[in-house]
Amino acid sequence: MKQQHKLSSGEQQEQTVQARTAKTTAKEFGSVEELLRHDAAQTVVPPEIARRLEESARQAPPKRPWWRRLLG
Amino acid sequence: MKAPCVGTRCVEAAEPRILSPDFSELYDQHSRAIFYLALRFLGDPQKAEDATHDVFLKALRKLDQFRGEASARTWLYRIAINHCRNLLKTWHDRHVFPESDSAVWETAAAGESPLRILETKELGDRIQRTLDGLPAEYRLLLLLISDEELSYEQVGALTEQTPDAVRGKLHRARKAFAALWAKSE
Numbered sequence: 001m002k003q004q005h006k007l008s009s010g011e012q013q014e015q016t017v018q019a020r021t022a023k024t025t026a027k028e029f030g031s032v033e034e035l036l037r038h039d040a041a042q043t044v045v046p047p048e049i050a051r052r053l054e055e056s057a058r059q060a061p062p063k064r065p066w067w068r069r070l071l072g
Numbered sequence: 073m074k075a076p077c078v079g080t081r082c083v084e085a086a087e088p089r090i091l092s093p094d095f096s097e098l099y100d101q102h103s104r105a106i107f108y109l110a111l112r113f114l115g116d117p118q119k120a121e122d123a124t125h126d127v128f129l130k131a132l133r134k135l136d137q138f139r140g141e142a143s144a145r146t147w148l149y150r151i152a153i154n155h156c157r158n159l160l161k162t163w164h165d166r167h168v169f170p171e172s173d174s175a176v177w178e179t180a181a182a183g184e185s186p187l188r189i190l191e192t193k194e195l196g197d198r199i200q201r202t203l204d205g206l207p208a209e210y211r212l213l214l215l216l217i218s219d220e221e222l223s224y225e226q227v228g229a230l231t232e233q234t235p236d237a238v239r240g241k242l243h244r245a246r247k248a249f250a251a252l253w254a255k256s257e
Binding site: 027028029030031032033035036037038039040042043045046048049050052053056057 | 086099103104105107108111112117122124125128129132187195196199214215217218220245246249250
């Protein structure tokens with residue numbers, strides 16, 4: 001009997017965890033735009049891009065416009 | 073030449089450098105929007121990373137040509153759209169892609185139902201699968217209009233059509249997305 005009680009307590013705990021998980025992960029979006037905005041907000045820009053950009057700019061600095069070269 | 077404006081500040085056009093605070097600010101403000109567009113439009117994180125790098129490098133090189141008539145965001149979007157379209161065209165020329173099943177979403181009436189997801193960790197994959205099933209034009213319109221900084225007029229200018237045409241196509245694009253979304257569950 002004690003064993004049975006212990007089992008049901010464990011089951012109860014598991015159910016609570018499942019319910020909590022479902023509650024925290026379930027989401028509903030009213031429109032495609034809302035869904036995409038949420039997705040965009042979750043998106044992290046890889047820091048590698050900024051590093052590569054700096055490197056590329058350093059290797060080949062942007063040309064000065066012709067009128068600036070002319071004016072010195 | 074008018075100095076380009078970033079947000080409320082104007083950028084000195086001479087000798088732009090990636091390390092300059094102004095260009096860094098431009099990058100900080102818009103890199104997420106540009107990376108997200110590239111990611112979901114191209115459907116490949118590595119290619120999106122490369123594309124974002126290339127877009128900002130082009131922007132850096134063309135900074136003196138930016139006249140501030142458009143917002144910095146739309147200027148960057150224009151560079152990004154051209155770049156991504158060229159990439160897609162190159163891939164399509166090299167590969168034969170199966171036509172997406174347009175009948176599935178043309179006849180669907182799922183457009184009005186809310187989009188529900190249970191596992192947020194799978195959200196990105198599911199969104200990508202759904203977007204991949206849409207024609208590139210619908211995909212692009214949905215991604216642009218979901219940016220709250222852009223108006224219908226700006227989206228129309230970026231995609232070379234009238235705001236009314238954008239509204240009409242968006243209506244169909246939303247229905248198509250919702251139908252494919254429901255199917256992807």
